[in-house]
Amino acid sequence: xxxxxxxxxxKTLAGxxxxxxxxxxKRMIRSAILTAVAIPGHQIPFGSREMPxxxxxxxxGIQVTASIIGADDTLKVIDQGADDTTNAxxxxxxxxxxxxxxxxxxxxxxxxxxxxxxIPEAPLAExxxxxxxxxxxxxxxxxxxxxxxxxxxxxLSEYGPMxxxxxxxxxxxxxxxxxxxxxxxxxxRYLMRPSPIPKFDNPKMDRNPALQLxxxxxxxxxxxxPPYTSVKSLDFDDHPFSVESWxxxxxxxxxxxxxxxxxxxxxxxxxMFVCSDTDFCTQRQAQGFRGPLNSxxxx
Amino acid sequence: MSMPREESLLxxxxxxxxxxxxxxxxxxxxxxxxxxxxxxxxxxGSGKSTLLKCLSAQTAPDRGIVRYRLRDEDLCDVxxxxxxxxxxxxxxxxxxxxxxxxxxxxxGISAGANVGERLIAVGARHYGNIRTEVTDWLQRVExxxxxxxxxxxxxxxxxxxxxxxxxxxxxxPRLVFMDEPTSGLDVSVQARLLDLIRTLVGTLRIACIVVTxxxxxxxxxxxxxxxxxxxRVVEQGLTDQVLDDPQHPYTQLLVSSILPV
Ligand SMILES: [Zn+2]
Numbered sequence: 389x390x391x392x393x394x395x396x397x398x399k400t401l402a403g404x405x406x407x408x409x410x411x412x413x414k415r416m417i418r419s420a421i422l423t424a425v426a427i428p429g430h431q432i433p434f435g436s437r438e439m440p441x442x443x444x445x446x447x448x449g450i451q452v453t454a455s456i457i458g459a460d461d462t463l464k465v466i467d468q469g470a471d472d473t474t475n476a477x478x479x480x481x482x483x484x485x486x487x488x489x490x491x492x493x494x495x496x497x498x499x500x501x502x503x504x505x506x507i508p509e510a511p512l513a514e515x516x517x518x519x520x521x522x523x524x525x526x527x528x529x530x531x532x533x534x535x536x537x538x539x540x541x542x543x544l545s546e547y548g549p550m551x552x553x554x555x556x557x558x559x560x561x562x563x564x565x566x567x568x569x570x571x572x573x574x575x576x577r578y579l580m581r582p583s584p585i586p587k588f589d590n591p592k593m594d595r596n597p598a599l600q601l602x603x604x605x606x607x608x609x610x611x612x613x614p615p616y617t618s619v620k621s622l623d624f625d626d627h628p629f630s631v632e633s634w635x636x637x638x639x640x641x642x643x644x645x646x647x648x649x650x651x652x653x654x655x656x657x658x659x660m661f662v663c664s665d666t667d668f669c670t671q672r673q674a675q676g677f678r679g680p681l682n683s684x685x686x687x
Numbered sequence: 688m689s690m691p692r693e694e695s696l697l698x699x700x701x702x703x704x705x706x707x708x709x710x711x712x713x714x715x716x717x718x719x720x721x722x723x724x725x726x727x728x729x730x731x732g733s734g735k736s737t738l739l740k741c742l743s744a745q746t747a748p749d750r751g752i753v754r755y756r757l758r759d760e761d762l763c764d765v766x767x768x769x770x771x772x773x774x775x776x777x778x779x780x781x782x783x784x785x786x787x788x789x790x791x792x793x794x795g796i797s798a799g800a801n802v803g804e805r806l807i808a809v810g811a812r813h814y815g816n817i818r819t820e821v822t823d824w825l826q827r828v829e830x831x832x833x834x835x836x837x838x839x840x841x842x843x844x845x846x847x848x849x850x851x852x853x854x855x856x857x858x859x860p861r862l863v864f865m866d867e868p869t870s871g872l873d874v875s876v877q878a879r880l881l882d883l884i885r886t887l888v889g890t891l892r893i894a895c896i897v898v899t900x901x902x903x904x905x906x907x908x909x910x911x912x913x914x915x916x917x918x919r920v921v922e923q924g925l926t927d928q929v930l931d932d933p934q935h936p937y938t939q940l941l942v943s944s945i946l947p948v
Pocket of ligand 1: 663
């Protein structure tokens with residue numbers, strides 16, 4: 389967090405402080421982050437600032453990243469697993485202009501990874517920080533619109549209503565139908581929304597060596613999962629939590645245990661399944677792994 | 688040989704609640720025994736609703752004390768309990784049947800989930816078992832099992848009250864507060880609902896405090912009766928005695944006004 393010093397380096401955009409936010413705002417956000425780390429899964433209010441990007445573009449995540457990033461950090465930004473979407477490119481460009489930091493598409497090289505809707509497939513390590521963009525932080529909001537009441541429910545650990553939602557899904561669909569933003573208990577105490585990641589990624593949150601930070605810009609909330617913290621997905625004894633699986637492996641790299649997206653490959657309705665995590669897929673192909681639809685590319 | 692003496696479930700002493708200079712209720716004292724159904728009758732403004740709120744820990748009284756006997760414990764001062772324990776009590780050992788089903792049910796979740804929520808709140812985590820118990824309770828309040836996944840808003844007023852009762856009784860509470868449970872319903876629906884309440888409460892030996900302006904409800908449901916006026920209890924005793932031989936002039940007036948001409 390050597391923001392001021394590095395801003396003097398001259399590589400960043402003229403007229404702006406290092407990483408765009410002023411130092412006072414950063415201190416305020418860092419203070420919220422520290423509180424969040426001290427109370428895993430608990431939502432901490434913070435004075436969200438206007439950012440030069442519209443809400444829904446991850447202004448909460450951007451403010452968290454801006455507050456923790458230093459000149460020697462290496463930033464990776466992913467959107468639905470991909471590094472090359474408009475959203476990911478814009479955020480990466482924003483920090484490369486305002487903070488002059490190195491950016492990367494490699495999960496392993498990054499010190500900070502800002503993400504929307506995915507956790508990278510490659511295991512994270514101690515010292516890395518995963519910053520989630522959160523649209524709606526309150527897991528109990530669907531049932532209880534009153535903020536005072538949801539705060540009380542958190543304070544008293546009254547989390548029955550969340551299981552009521554799962555009950556309703558089983559009654560309607562015969563199984564727990566939630567596939568993303570699947571609710572979790574953090575450190576056995578606080579109910580938390582993991583942001584709209586697929587439930588496939590939920591097990592990765594559990595006892596992860598990296599620090600996980602969550603920023604909700606519009607709702608002005610920050611929460612955190614410190615390294616090696618227990619994160620358990622809610623379920624019923626007779627309907628245990630399980631993740632998605634696919635009959636196919638990745639068409640490009642042959643991975644059999646990654647989260648797959650279905651994509652249309654021609655105008656005749658041809659389809660293939662490929663890793664949603666593009667860096668993971670590329671790295672595997674570079675190591676010589678090939679999927680069933682990638683034989684030509686291999687030659 | 689001596690019969691084991693039963694202990695009171697609720698002890699109320701000198702309870703008072705004021706709104707500025709206006710008396711909400713004042714100098715209310717009584718004991719309630721396990722399985723006993725107490726009626727509180729009076730016109731609107733008599734203080735009966737304020738009393739119910741104070742008794743059920745929804746409002747803090749300005750004076751007096753409400754003691755409740757927790758399971759396996761001594762009497763505790765209800766208003767001195769932490770909010771967490773009060774809320775736990777309301778979800779487990781107590782029930783509240785509201786006059787307006789909107790106050791007592793969640794309209795955004797199914798009928799079955801309304802009943803299941805109380806079980807989940809006390810730790811039930813087996814879907815199949817919850818489902819079985821919910822089905823059982825819907826049968827006991829004579830609701831169609833085929834409609835358990837429908838939203839409360841799709842039911843008639845009488846069915847919504849049955850649902851409220853099932854939601855409250857599923858955790859086998861020992862004390863249920865009822866606030867005008869049958870008002871606003873058709874007479875025939877009312878009669879069937881009262882019959883159901885009387886049967887369930889009797890079979891399960893649940894103590895009840897029923898607040899109403901309807902002496903018909905009181906006659907059918909309650910063992911003992913308190914008549915309130917201007918925030919004070921003007922007469923209390925066994926229900927049949929009070930209704931058949933009222934002593935206080937106000938009670939006499941109240942009773943005579945419902946007598947068939
Ligand atoms: Zn792949």
